[in-house]
Amino acid sequence: MFSKTCEYAIRAMIFIAQQSKDGSRVGIKDIAKGIDSPEHFIAKILQELGRKGVVQSLKGPTGGFYLDNSGRKTSLATIVKAVDGDDIFSGCGLGLKQCSDKHPCPLHHEFINIRKDITNMLNKTKVGDLQEELDKKLTFLRRD
Amino acid sequence: MFSKTCEYAIRAMIFIAQQSKDGSRVGIKDIAKGIDSPEHFIAKILQELGRKGVVQSLKGPTGGFYLDNSGRKTSLATIVKAVDGDDIFSGCGLGLKQCSDKHPCPLHHEFINIRKDITNMLNKTKVGDLQEELDKKLTFLRRD
DNA sequence: GAATTAAAAGACTTTTTTGTCTTTTAATAA
DNA sequence: TTATTAAAAGACAAAAAAGTCTTTTAATTC
Secondary structure (H helix, E strand, O other): OOOHHHHHHHHHHHHHHHHOOOOOOEOHHHHHHHHOOOHHHHHHHHHHHHHOOOOEEEOOOOOEEEOOOOHHHOEHHHHHHHHHOOHHHHOOOOOOOOOOOOOOOOOHHHHHHHHHHHHHHHHHOEHHHHHHHHHOOOOOOOOO | OOOHHHHHHHHHHHHHHHHOOOOOOEOHHHHHHHHOOOHHHHHHHHHHHHHOOOOEEEOOOOOEEEOOOOHHHOEHHHHHHHHHOOHHHHOOOOOOOOOOOOOOOOOHHHHHHHHHHHHHHHHHOEHHHHHHHHHOOOOOOOOO
16 A cells, blocks of 8 residues: 555654654654664655655754644645655556546546545544554554 | 556456457467556466466467456456455555554554455456446556 | 764665566467 | 467566665754
8 A cells, every 4th residue: 555665654753743742852763663664764764754844853962853733733645645656646546547537447436436535534634643542552653 | 556567467357358258368469468568577477367266378379368257257356365465455554563453553443444445346346347348448458 | 163963865785576588388280 | 290379487687665874964062
């Protein structure tokens, strides 16, 4: 469904939301440990998200990654688009370039509702909401 | 959603259903042309599907790939499982190994209905049905 | 302002996926 | 039974995705 890169990105965003809700910042090492990902790899991903304004960061001592209140309202759709592009929102399920409502591939109609549901879900789900459930221990980002 | 390999596989299965409905067989070259795919690549994919009994084939002159009536009832789920495994049916949306109803990832609940819809759709959609729509020119496998 | 800390940048490697080519095997037709 | 046809098998190559490492830049603290 998502690329590995995108999975890490979503997990990292939720973790950062959680760790920075008191106004502090999280370092890349803690993020990597917290979401069980390769340190340098998630660093690269977050740099890209930073460039696109999806996550905030600050260098130097007491520096790290963080999300402000508006960042906590970021939808999953925003993250997925930034990382994987919008294939999942609009690409053809059978990989045809010419696929459209007027010139549909054999799976076009079967996909319409699924695609709509995925899009709705990604748009309405916000990083902050997921972080709150995590805080209540209703969901988990890793084993423990 | 699907791997490129799986996209080609589905397209090829529909094309084979169409071309072999009169009891004849289609050669790999015609398949490659008919679905706009690399010839040797789709050959390899169909060999694997042949090994798994998802498609029938015969060597020699008048040989080629074909589907009998029961093959025409093959669901997309069967093809997808044979090619991509069952990640799409049961894997965690965030790539967590430990994800389950009892120990859900942050997206687990959000994914349940989507996954169910995808599974239903893949189970109920049969190659033969898609081929019939194609015959009626209601859908397309390529440009023309 | 010098030392320290932590992210940014970017080169590099490994693995997986996708795609290509050649040889072998099996069926049919003459 | 020999020639021909077409799939099966498998080695190989290219491209993309995933992951690693080193150097540079920008903050903070002393």
